[in-house]
Amino acid sequence: LTVQNRLYLDHAATTPVLPEARTAVAQALDRWANPSSPHADGRASRAALEQARRDIADALGWRHDIILTSGATEAIAIAAARARVAGRSFSATEHDAVGAAMGSEATILPVDEAGAVDLPQLRAALSRGPTLVAVQQVNNETGVIQPLERAMSQFLIDILAVVVIGGLIALIYIAVLDSMRWG
Numbered sequence: 001l002t003v004q005n006r007l008y009l010d011h012a013a014t015t016p017v018l019p020e021a022r023t024a025v026a027q028a029l030d031r032w033a034n035p036s037s038p039h040a041d042g043r044a045s046r047a048a049l050e051q052a053r054r055d056i057a058d059a060l061g062w063r064h065d066i067i068l069t070s071g072a073t074e075a076i077a078i079a080a081a082r083a084r085v086a087g088r089s090f091s092a093t094e095h096d097a098v099g100a101a102m103g104s105e106a107t108i109l110p111v112d113e114a115g116a117v118d119l120p121q122l123r124a125a126l127s128r129g130p131t132l133v134a135v136q137q138v139n140n141e142t143g144v145i146q147p148l149e150r151a152m153s154q155f156l157i158d159i160l161a162v163v164v165i166g167g168l169i170a171l172i173y174i175a176v177l178d179s180m181r182w183g
């Protein structure tokens with residue numbers, strides 16, 4: 001097998017960026033002034049940053065805060081810390097960063113032989129009270145698409161945070177049943 005005819009089959013983990021994304025990153029790097037500085041260059045950086053937040057919100061259809069972080073571990077930790085509910089659950093196939101953020105008391109939800117989270121177990125976890133649930137929309141190793149839409153229509157759960165990892169398709173949806181509180 002030569003380099004030319006190799007097939008890359010790990011796009012669920014990471015995939016090349018679109019040309020538009022490459023251009024946007026290059027433009028952002030050229031805007032190097034501190035967005036917290038009050039001078040003209042700083043204000044221009046701030047305006048670009050806020051525009052980026054609006055663009056992300058529009059692309060995701062998201063009406064709440066957009067928090068930009070250095071990576072997924074930080075994002076997951078912030079989401080877990082801000083959910084003011086006692087219950088914590090995550091699927092058995094989540095990244096280690098999720099387990100670290102959710103803590104040792106959290107319920108680990110089993111997955112079936114296809115890698116999809118077990119919905120009756122998810123329902124059981126949610127029935128024990130307001131619960132923060134972390135399940136990736138798409139698993140970064142197996143590529144399995146989790147039945148989150150079915151879970152949402154069946155169990156009345158709401159998405160409270162969407163953690164987007166470097167623009168990948170692997171999203172982590174964090175959901176809480178009913179009377180959720182979010183700080």
Ligand SMILES: Cc1ncc(COP(=O)(O)O)c(C=O)c1O
Nearest residue numbers: 071072073074095097140165170
């Ligand atoms: C699904 C998933 N979650 C979390 C992480 C941790 O991300 P980071 O290294 O940006 O903290 C990764 C990294 O590969 C990941 O694939």
